[in-house]
Amino acid sequence: MERPSGEIVPPRERPQVDGLQEGTEHPRLSSQGSSFNSYGSANQLNAPNGTINNSTGPGNQFPGANFHGPVYFGTREHFDPLRDCLRSLAFPEMNRRSLDIDAAAEGTCEWLLRQKEYTSWASCNRGLLWIKGKPGSGKSTLLQYVLNHVMAISNTGEGALILSFFFHGRGTELQKTPLGLFRSLLHQLLRQVPEALTDLIDTFQQRCETVGKPGEKWQWHLRELQRFFKSSFLKVLETRPLWLFVDALDECGEENAVELAEWFKSLLERPPSSGLKQSRICFTCRHYPILYLDRVFEICVEEENRKDISIFVQEKLSSFRIRTSSTIPKLVTKRADGIFLWAWLVVKQVLGLERKGAGLNEMEAVILSVPQELDILYRQLIQSMSPDSLKLIQWICFAMRPLSLDELRWAMLIEADSRHQSLYECQRVGDYPSDNDVLKRRIQTLSRGLAEVTSDGKVVQFIHQSVKDFFVEKGLSALDETINPDFIVEIAHYRLSRICIRYLAMEEIGRPASHDPYYLKSEFPFLFYAITSWVAHVKQSDASSVPQEDLLEYFTGPSNTLTERWVYIYRILDQFSKDRPPEETSLIHVLSRYGVAGALGAILGRADQVGININAKDERSWAPLEWAAEEGHEAIVRMLLDRGACTEAADKEGMTPLLRAAGNGHKAIVQLLLNRGAHIDAADNTGRTPLMWAAACTTRMGQEFKAQDTLLASNALQTYQLQLLLLERQNRKKLMMAHQEQGAKDKTYLWAAEKEHEAVVRLLLYRGAHIEAADKMGWTPLSYAAENGHEAIVWLLLDRGAHIEAEDKIGWTPLSHAAGNGHEAVVRLLLDRGACIEAKPLLEAAMWGHEAVVRLLLEWGAHIEATEKIGWTPLSHAARNGHEAVVRMLLDRGACTEAADKEGKTPLLKAAERGHEAVVRLLQNYIAQPSSTPLP
Known part of the structure; x- marks a missing residue:
């Protein structure tokens, strides 16, 4: 006979599985057979180790080529933009x-x-x-x-x-x-x-x-x-x-x-x-x-709805045995005063009285005694509720998401201060049966009819939003008068966090019969919620200084066993979450990452007694201080520094807490770290200093591409690898453009972000940061500020003497970076300050279709027939990439339509290869009119 979901057998019937590595398969990115799928036009590039660039249609992929399809590893499903975009917008509870x-x-x-x-x-x-x-x-x-x-x-x-x-x-x-x-x-x-x-x-x-x-x-x-x-x-x-x-x-x-x-x-x-x-x-x-x-x-x-309520009440009381002579429906309708919910709650009471054999006089007396205000009615319903009722209400009110019946069963069975060590024992002594129909009735009883299971049977919720509003504002304090009303919410979150932790610590969780994620979720219904929500509940309870001294005891003293279990299970059940903790994460890492100051302070106060290493590193080589600096938790940073945390501890990428804080615009933390002796010009593995990270003002978006830049800066790359990474770097530019377009339309957010980073740049310069430091790609702080379009930071760096013509290792100047990313204001500023108009800025602006920048550069005298080593002109780039407005501008200014590159391809041929019909027609029209007079 199949056991109901989540029913636990005695621990002795389970195999002992303490080695947390057996029987679990983890997806891996293979170094062989991966593919870059392109839906544009390109020649195939066969690379060693099976890495390929799959493309459709004729044409050349290099130079200036872009990928036109996502990179997917380990999936056989064909990329369909419409279908996959629909999936990205959808969410399970949408309807x-x-x-x-x-x-x-x-x-x-x-x-x-x-x-x-x-x-x-x-x-x-x-x-x-x-x-x-x-x-x-x-x-x-x-x-x-x-x-x-x-x-x-x-x-x-x-x-x-x-x-x-x-x-x-x-x-x-x-x-x-x-x-x-x-x-x-x-x-x-x-x-x-x-x-x-x-x-x-x-x-x-x-x-x-x-x-x-x-x-x-x-x-x-x-x-x-x-x-x-x-x-x-x-x-x-x-x-x-x-x-x-x-x-x-x-x-x-x-x-x-x-x-x-x-x-x-x-x-x-x-x-x-x-x-x-x-x-x-x-x-x-x-x-x-x-x-x-x-x-x-x-x-x-x-x-308007009095008649509707009358019809509704008559229908619900249609089986009423004395309905024909009864005044009950009219009385309920009148006292409902337009509130359907009131009418429904009272109708349920009337039907209950009828089942008990009550007479009309008793029913009328009850109806007349029911308060007409919903809040007062709710207060009347919850009188003499049991402790289990309080616990149920807390779960429904404050769970991070609505819980299913199976989840709620275990949430109710486990006690924060439970003496039981196994789920089997909790189930044996608990009063929450595995039969869902019985459990539904128990929820009805405990909630006095104010909670329900949704019609699809998936989650438990209150019957109406007004019920939740009542409990949060008034009802919970009425259920337990011993609780300080000012801390009702925080105390509830404290209790729920400890229940989650207690569940995670149960014997069966540490000895599952299988580590398959589907098995774990089926056998332990509350497990996924517990591992993904206990920290959030702790943080909520910590916000109002609810004491957290017991947290270390819940995690079995100085031992890191329970934390290791949490990390391991989290990584199995939620493999792709951005919140998934790295291996070797400690409790100190968790509290530092999420800014749980009260709990961290309580544990650090006992650090010497229990042997906690404040500089311990996780699998990514991040120490707690780096997490706190990254997330902007100033109080946590100060607390860790006061306990002796190392300011120069670097992770695998060479990033220090100062680099993290500078890159995210956390000025107060940057100043605090500098005051505690952090090295102001310490560089990461790519050579970027805190000033470069602050000048870039890209926060975490820019860090997505850090690994690629590390490879580009290395000397170990083969030619084909360099080409592929350069293509990915071009794709970064497309992403930056998308974010800049979004930011330009949300000026408040953009202004605030830049102001934060400008303040950090100013602070670092004041403290003596090297303004001409270059990373392994040759980029200076001015290069990063120009690349990301931060006019105020560019202005500040130039005023402090930054070299306006500093070239990186591929010959790009700050003007090239600004032009290639379409930052018209920065391009204008650099030109006003005397930047040299060489070929690269115009070529880049034309390639990416930045019409305003192309116009500006031409007005300042940029050579319209400037070429690269392989013979591409601005018109070639604009035509190949389908930028009709830029092509038209260049033609109006007299650009040569017959200029061919070293392969003999003209702008017309490039546009035709890529299928840009409008550009092809435009070029054909100009070619057919040889007497066209260029604009001055």
Whole structure:
């Protein structure tokens, strides 16, 4: 007979498996047979050891070639940009909330379709409708009804596009944030009208090429998704009407709700003569937060839904044995005062009384005694709750994500102060059966009907967002009056963190029958949550100085055994997570990395007694101080330094804490480290100094390519390897351009980031950093600042005497770096300061299609027929890469259309090889007009 998921057999029935290496396979990147897949035009380059560049179509890959497809290792699935972009936007719970909403009772919600505000909105050319109401008034059911109606009716207009999203404050992070909203909306758009989102697909493909797999190497960001949605929204309206429905705006947080409401309104603002199709947006939201929106249609639900509640109550009491002569339905409807949730909770009480044989007088008395305010009703329901009820409420309120039934069973079975050492013992003495139906009833009982299992049976949640609001604000302190109300949240997180740690320490977890991840997740349902969430719970409890002295005891004293177990299991169950801890991680590493100051202080206070090595290094050779400097935890850095942490400890890349802090713009930490004696010009393995890292101002994005630069700087590379790495370096430029484009549209973020790094640069210069230090590629701080377009830092370095013509090992000057990355302001600044206009800047700007920089360089006298060693001109580069605007500009300025490289290929041939039809036509037209007069 098959055991239920998570049921534990006695420990003696399990094989002893203490060696944590057997029986587990880890994916590895093979040094043989890997492939770089290109979907552009290129010749195949066969390299030793099986590394190849697969391309389609004619043409030459070198020079100036780019990869046009992502690099995938160890997968047989063909890269499909549309399909894979859809997958990167999707998330498992994307449609779950809409499926959990109860369907409207027969005959309800129909009033809305006749309501004046609704009909005016539904018939206007563009409009915003706000359906407002108190918690529990039925807004979500109403929106679902309207959505279904609009999808069903025939007069929405031919080809009308209908989008929707239901926020869920009790759900996962993406279910209750604007990021989840726009990922879902763009997923719907991309699935239905992919032609409106070509820029999104291009960005996705570019990042796959240059960074790697989405979700592992990079993530979508809110602001960029908003821009993609806005541009596609307008494209769709050129040919099709669009309806957008968003439920429970208030459940994404007050600030987000206000911002989104304004954003929706701005989305609809356009000239009446724009010629676009109809666009209508409808959202639901409570009365609070207060939204100041003019020219918006508004409907207040509780003023309109009395008849709906009457129908709902009559239906729920349809089996009532004395219904025909009863005044109960009318009484419930009247006292509900527009709140469906109140009516439903009271109906359940009435049905319970009927099952017990109560009479009408008793029922009426109970109904009249029920408070009409939901908060007061909830307080009445939770009177005399048990300690288990408190524990259940804490889990539902403060779990990092909603827990499944199987997870919650073990979360309830384990106690933070449990004396039991095995899961079997906990299960034997606990009262949480393996039968899910029985467990559901137990949850109903413990929560007094305020918690439920979702309709798909996947997770446990409160029946309504107002329930969670009540418990967080008032209810938890009412359940346990011994707890200081000011620390309710922190104490709950403390308890949950210890339960996670206690579960991880159980005997069976250390002796699994198999180390296969599927087996572990099936046999130990709570394990994945425990390993990925205990630190987050500790950090939350630590925020308000909840004592953490016991943490070392939970981790079995000075021994690192439990930490090693956590690291090993984490690396099996979540192999590609950016949070996956390196091997040889200690508890000190963990607390330093995540900034858990109280717990770290408590443990460091006993460091001498228990023999903790404050400078211990993990598998990446990072010491705790390096983690704290990287993450910007000033208090942790100070604490570690006070305990004697080494400021010069370097990792495998040669990075020190000072380099980490400088590279991430953490000025206070840079100053603190310098004050404690950190070497100001200490360089990493590529020769980069703290000043270079600060001047680059790329933070962690730039570090993605650090390993490539290390190889480029080495002397051990063969020719083909150098070529491949140079191509990857070109791809880095594409990534930087994408980020710069994103940053340019989000000027506040860009300005703040640059200001942080400028302050660090100024500090390092003041403290005597070498301004002309060069790394192994010959790049100086000015090279890095110019490459990344940081005008203020370039200005500062030039004012301090930086050499404006400093060349790196491939002959690039700061002007070349700025021009090749399209930084017009920096190019202008360097030209104003006397930078020499040689061939490389114009060639690079033309290659990458930087129209404004090309124009600027030509105005300053750059030679339009400048060539490289292999004979490529600016026109050759622009034509080959399909930059029509740059090609047109160069032709208007008199660029030679017949200039051939050393292989005899003209710009026309290069454009034709790459399939750039518009550029081919443009060049053919110019060739056919030999009398064209160039612009001055």
